[in-house]
Amino acid sequence: MGMIFSLILLLMMKLNNLWEMRFWFMMIFTFFTLKYLGSEDWGLYSYYLYIDILSSILVLLSFWISGLMLLASYKGVKQNNNKMMFFSFVVLSLCMMIVLFFMMTSLLLFYLFFEMSLLPTVMLILGWGYQPERLRAGLYLMLYTVFASLPLLLGILMISEKNGSYMMDMFKYNKMNLNMSMIWLGVMLFAFLVKLPLYSMHLWLPKAHVEAPIAGSMVLAGILLKLGGYGLIRFLSTFSFMNLYFDELIMVICLWGGVLTSLICVGQSDIKALIAYSSIGHMGMMAGGLLSKFMCGWEGGMLMMFSHGLCSSGLFCLSNMLYEKINSRSLFLYGGMLNVSSSMSLFWFMMCISNMGAPPFINLVSEILLFISLYLYSQMLAIIILMMVFVGGLYNLVLYVSIQCGSYMSFYNVVYSENSSEYLLILLHLIPLLMFLLNISYLSGVM
Template identity: 45%
Template sequence: MLKLTLPLMMTLSNPKWSRVMLTLTILIMINITNLSQTGAMTMLNELMMFDNMSFMLILLSLWVSMLMLNSSNKSIYLSTTNKTFSLTIILLLLLLIMSFMVNNILMFYISFEASLIPTLILILMWGYQPERLQASLYLMLYTISASLPLLLSMMYFMQYTKSLHLLTSHKMMLPNILLSASMMLAFLVKMPMYLTHLWLPKAHVEAPVAGSMVLASILLKLGTYGIMRTMFLWSNYMNISTIIFSISAWGAVSTAVICIRQPDMKSLIAYSSVSHMALIIMGLGTMTEWGWMGSMTMMLAHGLSSSGLFAMVNMAYETANSRSVMLSKGLMMVSPIMSASWFILSTANMAAPPSMNLLAEIILTMSIISFSSSSMFILSLMMMFTAAYSLGLYTAITHGSPNSATNFSSWPNSNNMVNILHIIPTMTLFLLLPMISST
C-alpha cells in the first residue's frame, strides 16, 4: 500500500496531476466494468465481494474523489500541507472502497466508522471558521453514539450465526424489533434521516469544498448502502418502516421549506440533501423492487448534482468572499459559462429533464404512491418547494446587477472542467438503468 500511495502523492503535488488522475480514474473504471459485466455477485475471496451496487458506488467514489482534488486548488497549491491533504483524500477513498466491497461484518463496521476519521481531519485542518470545532463535535457525537447500538447488534449476529459473512447468512433474522432498530439507527443517522440531521448542515458549512463534496456525494450514501445490505436481517421491518416513512415524509417537506429561507448557499444545499435522503428512505420503506431501484438511482443522481453545486459554491466563495444568496448577484454578466453550469445543476437538483434525477424521482414517486396513496399530497409539496428554492438560488446568483460588496470581475474559468465532469454523468447515467435495476 505504501508503494502505491507515495507515487500517487507525488503525482497529486504536480500541477499537471489532474490529467493524470482523470486518466487513472477512467482506466480503473474500465477494469471494474469488465468485472461487473455478468451482473451477478462475485465473491473475490472470503472477505471481499463485488456486484453492481458496489460497482456503481465505487465508480461514484473514484469520480468524485478526482473532482474533489481538482476543486481544492487553494488547499493543494497554496498550502504547506498539500501532501497531507492529498493523503487524507486517498485514505478516505480507500476506506470507502473497502466499505462497498467487504463481506465481513466486522470489517464492514470498522471501515464504516473509520471513514469518520479522514472527514474530521478535513474539517478540522482545512475548515473555514472557528466553528469547525463545534461542527466536528456534532459529527462525531451523532455518528459514534448511533454506532454503539450497531456494534451490539452485529455482536449478537456473530454470536448467533457463528459466522462473519454478511451476505451469506440470509436465513437468520434478528429476533426482536429492538435489535433491528439498533442496527438501523446508525445508518439512518449517517444518511441522515430527519430529526437526526442536525450535524449535517454544521459539517457542510464549516467543511472545505472537498469535505462538502464527499459528505454529500458518498458518505451519505454509505448509510443507504448499509440499510440495503442489512435489510434482510431486520424483524418486523414493516412496523418500523411505517414510523420511519412518516418521519421522512414530514422531513422532506420541512427541510424543503427551510431551504427557501436559507441565506447561506452551502446551508441551502445541505438541507436539500436531507430532503433528497428522506425521499430515498421513503422508497426503501416500501420494500418493493421499484423502491429499491429508485433509491439506487437517486443515490447516484444526487451524489453528482450536489457535489457539483458544492464545487460551484466554493468557486463563488473564493471569488467573491461571500456565500450569501442576497449578496451574490450578476454572475450572468461576468461569466455566462459558469451561469450555464449553475442552471444545469440547479435544474438537475429539482429533477428536470434530461437529468438522472428526473428518472429517480419518477421511479420513487410510483413506488411511494403505490405503498401509500395519501403521500401524493406530501410528494407534490416537496417537489413544488424543491423547484422553488432551486430556481430561486439560480436567479438570485445569476441575475441582477453585481453587488458592490462582492467582486465577480475576476471569476476564473479554469474550473469549467470540474463543472463539465459533474454535468456529463448527471445527464447521461440514465443509460445505465438496466445495470442499476439488476442490483
C-alpha cells in the first residue's frame, strides 16, 4: 500500500530533475518488491490489494521494465526535450495501473485497471510514434481490445449478481456454483486471448509495435502481453475452468499459429515486425501450456512470461539502437556490424539465443516445461512442437546473421558510435535472465 501511495506522490510532484527521480524510484521499488517473492503460498492481503507468488514476479517485472523504459528513452525524449515531463508522467501512470491490475482481488477493479492500462499505451504511440500511420495503429489497438473486453464486463456483472460478491477469493475457496453456460465462460476468456494475443486476433500487435517508440514497444512486449496471460491464469484457477470443451481448439490455434508466425518471421524485412511476430509464437506456446492443465505447464507458462518480457524488451532496445544510428529498420540495409562493434554483436548473439530458448538462459527451462506439458496433453502435438523449435531457431539465426555478418556499408564508420548507457541498458535485461536460473525452484509453489 505504501508503494502505491509513493507512486501517486511521484505522479503529482513537480521538480527540475523529476525524470531522474522517477527512474531511480522505479529501480528502487524493484528491489523492494523482491521481499514479496518470499511470501507464503496464500499471499498477503491489504484492503483490496493481494499479492502472492503468482503476481509478485509480474509486479517485479513491471517495475523493472518501466525503469528501463525511461533509460532507453533518455536520448530520444530527455536530450531532445520532446515533452519530457509528460512522457515520464505517462510511463509512471502506466506502471501504476499495471501494478494495481496484478494486485487486485475485486473483479470489477480487475477489469477497470485491465482497460485503463490501454490509455497510456495509446498516448505513448500517438505522442511519440515515428510515422503518421501511428494513428491507424492506435485505432487498431483500441478497437481490438475494447471490443473483446466488453463481454468480459458483462460476464463479471452476471457472476457477481448471482453470487453477491466481486471478490475472487469468494469464488476460489467457496467453490460457488456459477450456473453459466460454457459459451459465456469462453467469451469471458476471449478478452485475455486477444490481449495475449491469440493467433488470428493478433493484427493489432505488429502495427502497434512498428509505429510505437522504444518505450511503447518495451511496455507492449514486456508487460502488456502478460496482462492476458495473468488474466487467463487467474480466471482458470479462480473459477476452476478445468472442463472446457473448447480448450483443444484454442490450443491447436495457439500452437499452429506459433508455427505460422515463426514462418512469417523468416521472411520479414522489418526488424521490429520480426520481433513482434516472434512474441505471438511465444505467447501462444504459453497459453497452450496453461490450457494443458498440468503443473509443469503452469510453471513453464509463468517462466515464459517473465523470460519473454525481458528478452523481447532487450531485442527491441537493440533494434532501436540501430535505428537511431542508421535511421532504417530494414534488414537489407544492415550487415557487417560484427566489424563495426564486436561488443554489441555479443549482446545481439546472447539476446538471439535467449529468444530461441538456448542455454544458459531461463527461456530454455520454460520451453522444456511447456513442451513436457504439451506432450503429456497429446502426443500428436510433438510434431507441431518440433516444427516450432526448428523454425524458431531459424528466424533468430537469420536475424543475427543478417545484421552482424557480411560486408558493411561505408557510412557506418561516420554514423556509428556507442555510449555506456546503451551497454547498461542491455546488461540490465541480460542479468535477470541469468540470475533467475539460480532459483529455478521458486515457481514450484505458484498454485
